Amino acid sequence: MTLTSKKHGIFQKMLEEKRKYFPETKLQLPRQKPAYTTKTLTLEDMDAAIEEQAGLSCKNIMSFPNEWAITSIGEVCDVKGGKRLPKGENFSNEITPYPYLRVTDFKSGKIDYSGIQYISESVFKGISNYTISSDDIYISIAGTIGLVGIIQEKLNGSSLTENAAKLTNFTGVFKQYLLFALKSSYAKNIFIENTVSSGQPKLALFRIRDIEFPLPPLAEQKEIATLLDNLLAQVDTLKTRLDAIPNILKRFRQSVLAAAVSGKLTEDDSVEFIKKEKTITTLQEVSSVIGGLTKNARRSDLPIKKPYLRVANVYENEFRLDDVSEIGVEEKELQRILLKANDLLIVEGNGSLEHIGRAALWKGEISDCVHQNHLIKVRVDENNQNAKFLLFYLMSPQGKAEIISKATSGAGLYTLSISKVASIQVPVFSLEEQEEIVRRVEELFAFADQIEQRVKVAQQRVNHLTQAILAKAFRGELTAEWREQNPELISGENSAAALLARIQAEQKLKQGLAKPTRRQT
Known part of the structure; x- marks a missing residue:
């Protein structure tokens, strides 16, 4: 039987959604030869690019150009701690006007406003020397180590937790360059290697x-x-687009199912199906609805033991069988409670309306x-009803x-009874049309599954790509051609050696002017 125009319409919609959110995504990366232009990196090329670029060890990142120098954080800025209440x-x-920033507020290189705590004016005055501004870089130093970022300007003057430090008063280093280096x-x-753990890291x-x-x-730092x-x-x-696709596919599957069970998926002129006079029936008219075993202490003494499924094993269109228990049963119960292939299992209770009545089709996975x-359990009459x-x-x-209309609520739990499940109304189609609907749904779902798998692979690549790019930057590879085209900006007084000399001279001057203080740890 050939696919119909209606079905092709749904496929077309799927393809349009896929192209919108999952295009042949390209990422611009600098090319080293022959000129300072750009090249494109597709998702298919990412694995090779990551393998080539991700020299993330200390040894590799220190393999930088001869024109560069090496310094330490303490030479280019002050490192100051925060303060506890x-x-x-x-x-x-x-x-209050006095935010107090904690490590839990550090999100994606900024401050997450949703959980910020505030302190009174009197408390602020007691710790007013321990504030942070958008001119600084924050870094978490306790618990979760190494979260770095810059606070938003409107939070300037916020108090900083003792579990974080700030880098401030930068000399000879572009703040954004140092921030990327710390990421x-x-x-x-290095943070991990230098972390001391006596309870909390x-x-x-x-x-x-x-x-x-x-x-x-300095000019190259800015570049x-x-x-x-x-x-x-x-x-x-790219990551945002990829992360959006699972929800798009979820909506697509729901639209396919809605079209399927309303008859729209098979509503075309190319196929003639026998139409039933009755369009709605109930589960009890097309199947047997059967309850299961109640667990009690008596069953542990019964000689016949059988594997049995619990709510924890049944999810929507899925069985999770890593943890299946056994239960004692009586001989006379077996015929009623044994599962057969094509039995439907429906969860009768849940704290969430979204999950009440979730169902899966048993295929005889465990004998x-x-x-x-x-x-x-719902066991269909296979002469008239397709279980899938x-x-x-x-x-x-x-x-x-x-x-949901059949579920009742009590003590925070939504429940279904055998009688309520039996009374669920279902649409009536001929067995032939049901089978064709199932075939078309499965074909569309298989297409969605393929895209979903591609997305998962792409997400894994993208999650590694940031570090691959950073490694490339701090090996000097991103700016190799820039150095060739701008020799005057990296030589003489503009060289890294001259910059380092100025930094060190300024540090000596600071040390000479500063009064001796106990080192902050």
């Missing part, structure tokens, strides 16, 4: 100061930061298997709405 003080119950796997590995401030990183000329801003923004855009009473069509109906928007 004074003893006996607590957060304010109201929003690299090289830096994260802790990264001492002096260890942060000692961390070394490559120092290009690297600009390139990384552009490239990583593309990666974020001589039974089920508990919280799973209701019934499953698809229960999964469809129409079927779920019918299940």
Whole structure:
């Protein structure tokens, strides 16, 4: 039987959605030869690119160009810790002008406003020397180590937790360049190596100061930061598009099921199906609805033991059989409670309306298997009813709405009884049309599954791509041609060696002017 125009219409819709959110995505990467232009990196090329670029060890990232120098964080900025709340003080119950930033607020290189705590004016005055601004870089130093970022300007002057530090007063380093360096796997590995764990992991401030990183000329630092801003923004855009696709596919599957059980999927002129006079019936008219076993202490003494399914084993269109228990049964019960291929199992209770009545089709995965009473079994009359069509109906928007209308609520739990399941209304189609509907749904679902698998592979690649790009940047590969085209910006007084000399001279001057203080740890 050939596919109909109606079906092709749904396929076309799927393809349009796929092209919209999952195009042949390309990422712009600088090309080293022959000129400073760009090349494209497709998803299919990512594995090779990541393997080539992801030299993330300390040894590889320190393989930088001869024109670069090496310095430490302590040479280019001050590292200052935050402060805990004074003893006996607590957060304010109201929003005040004094935010207190904690590690839990550090999200994606910024501050997540949703959980910010505030302190009173009197508490703020007691810790007012421990604030942070958007001119600084934050870094988490306790618990979760190495979260780095820059706070939003509107949070300038916020108090900073003792579980974080700030890098401030930068000399000879472009702040955004240093931020990207701290986001690299090289830096994260150094953080881990220098973390002391006596209960809660802790990264001492002096260890942060000692961390070394490559120092290009200042103009090249800015060029690297600009390139990384552009490239990583593309990666974020790609990741956002990929992350959106599972929900698109979920909506697509629901639209397929809605069309299927309403007859629209087989509503065409090329195929003539026998139409039933009756268009609606109930589950009890097309199947047997059967309860399961109630677990009790008496069953542990019964000699016949059988594997049995619980609610934890049944999900929508899926059985999870890693943990299947056994239960004692009586001989006279077996005929009623043994599962057979094409039995539907429906979950009769759940705390969420979304999951009430979730169902799966048994295919005989475990022999001589039974089920508990919280799973209701539906065994169809195979001469008139296709079991998989019934499953698809229960999964469809129409079927779920019918299940919800039958469910009752009590003590925070939605439940279905055998009688309520038996009374669920289902659409009536000839067996031949049901089989054709099932075939078409499965074909469309298989297409969606293929896209979903491609998305998972692409997401894995993209998750590694950021570190691959950072590694390439801090080996000097992103700016190789830029250096060739701008020799005057990396030589003489503009060289990294001259920059490092100025940094070190300024540090000596600071040390000479500063009064001796106890080292902060």
